[in-house]
Amino acid sequence: MAKPSSFLQVDGDRIVSDGKPIVLKGAGLGGWMNMECFITGYPGHEHQVRRELLKVLGRAKYDFFFDKFLEYFFTEADAAFFASLGLNCIRLPINYRHFEDDMAPGVFKEEGFKHLDRVVDLCAKYGIYTVIDLHAAPGAQNIDWHSDGGTNQALFWVHKDFQDRTVAIWEHLARHYRDNTWVAGYNPLNEPTDEEHTRLPAFYVRIEKAIRAIDPDHILFLDGNTFGMDLRAFTEPLPNCVYAVHDYSNYGFPNPPEEFTGTKEQIEFHERAFARKTEFMRKIGGPTWNGEFGPVYQQASDGLEDWEAINDRRYAVLECQLGIYARSHTSWSIWLYKDIGFQGMTYVDPGSAYIKLIEPFLKKKRALAVDSWGCDDTPVRGVFQPMADWLRQAAPSIDQRYPKMWRSEHHLARIVRNCMLGDELCAEYAVYFKNKNETELDELAYSFAFENCVKRERLNEILQADGRREAS
Template sequence: MVNANQNNYLVVEGEDITLHGKPILLKGAGLGGWMNMENFITGYPGHEFQARAAIRKAVGQEKYDFFFDKFLEHFFGEDDAKFFASLGLNCIRLPVNYRHFEDDMNPRVFKKEGLKHLDRVIDLCAKYNIYTVIDLHAAPGGQNIDWHADAGNHQALFWEHKDFQDRTVLIWEHLARHYKDNTWVAGYNPLNEPTDAEHTRLLDFYVRVEKAIRDIDPHHILFLDGNTFGADFSHFGEPLPNAVYACHDYSRYGFPNPPSDFTGSAEQVAHHERSFNRKVEYMKKIKGPIWNGEFGPVYQNAGDGLPDWQEINERRYNVLECQLDIYAKSRASWSIWLYKDIGFQGMVYVGDDTAYMKRLKPFLEKKKQLAADEWGCDDVPVREVFDPLEKWFLDAVPSLAQRYPQTWKPATHIGRVVRNILLSEELCHEYGKYFEGLSFDELEELAKSFSFENCKQRTKLNDILTADMKRTSK
C-alpha cells in the first residue's frame, strides 16, 4: 500500500489536486471524536484531557489504558472503511490530538504507541482506496480558543508561547518522517481552525512548519486552514508551494437558535453563496484548489422533545444539498463533519440500545438541559439565567461586543467560560463515576458500542453525499 514513487503522490497543479496529472476531487468526512475526542461527539463534558483524567481516577491506570485502546480500535475498523468506500467517498480527514504523541509533563519525547491506531486506520483506508489527511486538531497550548483544541481554557496560548510552537514543529517533523513514503496520505493539515487575533503569527508559523516538513518530506500536500476557524484569509499573501488552502463553511440554518427555517428561497441560497464565495475568494485569487475542510448541519432526534423534529431534519438536509450545489459549481473538494458520533451529526451513530448509551443516558440528558456543550446546543433551558448575565456583562464592559473573534456574539463568549469550562470541569467528576467498578469485560462492552456493527446509519445524509459524488465524478 505504501509506494514512494514520486508519481503516486497527490500534488497541486494550478486549480487542481492531481494524480498522475489528472484532476481529482477529494470528498469524504472527518473522523472527529476518535484520536481527538470532542464532548458532543462521544458524550463527555468539557475538554478531553479532563474527561480522561476523570476516567483514570475512576478505574485506575491499567483499566484506563485498556479502555481507550479498545475505544480507538472499535471506533474505526474495517467495516467502517468498507462502508465509507461503498458510498463512493474517497477521503477521510483524521483529526489527532498532540497528547497521543507527547505529554506536557514529558515534552519532546515521542510515545512508542502514539502512531499505533493512526497507522492502522491509514492502512485500512488505503486498502479501500481512501485517501487520508492528517489534521492536528489539538496543538500544544491550544491553537484556538475552543474546546476542541483541548487546552482547558478560553485563550489560544499557542500564539503566546514559542515553546508550544516549537513542540508542534517537532510533532510535524515526527509525523513527516513516519509518513513521507505513504502515498495514500493525501497530505498534512498542520493546524485545525487557528484563531490568531493578530493575524500575522499564523502566517509566520505556516512558513516555518512548511520548511520543517519539506526538509523531511518534499512531496505531500499541505492543507492550510484560514484564520479565525478557517473563515478569514484577508491577511494571506503569496501561497506556499504544493499547498491547498482550506476553509470551513458551516451554515447558521443547520443549527438550533435560530430554528431551522430554511425554505430554499432565492435570498437564502444567495446568503450561502455569499458566505462561501467570501471564504474562497483567496483560493480563487491565487488560482489554487478549493478545499472545504468542514461543514454540515446537526440533526434532531425523537428524544429532543420537539414534535416536528423530522421536519426540522428535512430542512437541514435541504441546507446540505444547497451547499453541495454551491461547492459543485466551484469544483471544491470537501470533508463533511462528521463520520461517527452518538447521534447528533454523524453519518453513522451509536445505537441507543448499546451499553454506552444506556449507561450514560441520564448524564447525557442532564448535559443537554444544562447546555453544557457549545456545538449546536439549544440554550433555551438556561436562557433565564444567561440573558440577565449577558446584559450585566455588556453594561459593565461594552467592549465584550467587539471581542475577538467578532463572529462570536457576547452570549457565546460568556457561555464558553461559564458553561463550557467552569460548569463542565465540575461535570467531569460526575462523568467519571459512571465508569467506577467496571470490569475489563464491561469496559470493552462500552468501547464496542462505537463499533460499526453497533451503529445506525443516517441514510438520507449518506444518500445525499453519494449522489453528489456521482454527480461530480461524471
C-alpha cells in the same frame, strides 16, 4: 488496493493524481484520536475527562478501555461502508497528547502510531486517501474545546515553546509518512484563532519549510484564521499547498435566522458566504478544500414534535452547500463520520451498552447546555441573558472582543458553561464507569463499533449521490 504511483499534487486550481484532476470528498473522523464532548457524551475537554476516568479506573483498566475504544471506533467494516458511498478521503483529527506528554515534551511515544497507522492502512485498502489533521496542538491553537486547552485562551500564539513543539511533532509525523502516497497530505493546524492575524501566516511559512526539509512531496492543507473562515491576512501562496475553509451554515443549527426553504435569497446567501471565505483561493488561482461543514440533526428524544421536518430542512441546507462546492470544484470533508447521534453519518445505537449507561447524564448535559456545539441554550437562557446584558452594560466593548461574531452571550457561555461547568461535571461522568471490569469496559467500547451503529440513511444518500460525481 494498489498503491498510487505518485503523490497528490497541486496543479493550478486543481488537485491532481497522476496528472488527472481529483476532487477529495469525505468526512472527518472526529471523536477518535481527538475526542470531543458532543461526539462521545462527556463534558468539558478531553484531558479533563481522561484525568477523572484514570482516577476511577486505575491505569490498567484505563489503558485497556481507551485502546479498545480506539480500535472499535474505526474498523475494516467502517472503511468498507465509507468506500461503498463513493467517498475517497477521510480527515483524521489527532491530539498531540498521543505523541508526547506535557511533562516530557519532545519525547515521542511510538504507541501514538498504533491506531493511526492501522486506520491509514485500512483506508488505503479500500482506495481512501487520508489527511492527517493536528486538531489539538500544544498550548491550544484556538480558543474552543476541540483544541483541548481547558481554557478560553489560545496560548499557542503567545509561547514560542508551544510552536517549537508543534514543529517537532510535524517533523516526527512527516518522517513516518513521507513515503505513503495514500496520505493525501497534512493539515498542520485545525481552526486556528490568531487575534493579531499576522502570526498564523508566519507560522505556516515556518511549518512548510520544516516539513518540506523532511517530506518534500505531500500537500499541506492550510486552514484560514478564526476557525477557518478568514484568509484576508494571507498574501503569497506557499508551494503545493491547498488553502482550506470551514463552511458551517447557521441554517443547519438550532435557532436559525429563519426556516430554510431553498429560496433564491437563501441560496444566494450561502453562495456569498462561501465566495467571501474563498476569495484568496480565486486570487491566487489555487484549489479549495472545505475541511468542515454540515448540519446537526434532531432526534425523537429531543422532545420536538416536528423534529423530522426540522431535519428535512437541514438536509436541504446540505444539498444547497454541496451544489455550491460542485460548481466550484471544491474538495470537501463533512463533519462528521461517527458520533452518538448529533450529526454523524453513523451513530451509536441508542440501545447500546454505552448509551444506556450514560443516558441520564446526557439528559442533564442537554438541560444545562454544557456543550458548545449545536447547543440549544433555551433551557438556561433566562439565567444567562441577564448576565450577558450586564456584561454588555458594564463593558460595551465586549461585543468587539475577538472573535467579534461571538458577542457577550457566547463569551460568557464559553467560560462559565463550556469551561468551568464542563470541567466540574467530568468527575460525575466518570462515576458511571466506577467498578466496571474489563468485560464491561470492552462492551462499552464496542458500542462504537460499526456493528453497533445506526446509519443516518438520508445523509448518506445525499453524500453518495455527490460522491459519485466525476471530477471535470
